């Protein structure tokens with residue numbers, strides 16, 4: 001199987017417990033579940049409906065605040081933003097709005113308004129979304145297309161331990177809707193492909209990229 005990001009040949013390993021095969025790209029460090037495991041959107045929705053995203057929950061708010069605290073010092077004061085794949089909640093968008101950033105939300109299931117298809121944003125954020133994507137490369141490309149020149153893309157997804165044995169014990173891939181896994185290196189490769197500069201990662205689950213001006 002070739003890597004869905006950089007097209008190099010991958011190495012396949014199997015999680016003996018689940019029987020699931022994973023394809024591991026050494027050059028860009030992308031790991032993806034075998035496409036036979038990808039679920040139709042209705043099956044995914046049933047699981048997402050169980051997520052309890054209560055805007056009043058202090059823990060949930062603190063969780064987004066950590067993301068905002070990492071991202072905003074790197075991106076200055078954008079005029080507008082898009083929260084891509086927000087789920088049911090508008091909480092992250094509300095936090096950004098409180099900081100005077102005019103923020104749209106989009107989610108294919110819960111907020112399917114596609115006005116973002118024709119707008120440009122100075123900042124696009126997407127938290128705990130990329131691990132669900134069948135084709136993250138094309139989504140990455142679409143998001144970069146929606147950025148203004150010099151705009152920022154800030155993503156949150158747990159970085160995998162780049163070792164098959166450690167990976168098998170890792171909790172994050174056990175959610176059946178989590179199908180693809182990244183390292184900062186993967187986002188560096190994507191950044192290079194689509195005219196972005198890799199600005200920063202937090203060593204755990206966050207990256208910030210900047211679209212080049214030319």
Ligand SMILES: [Zn+2]
Nearest residue numbers: 003006025028
């Ligand atoms: Zn690759």
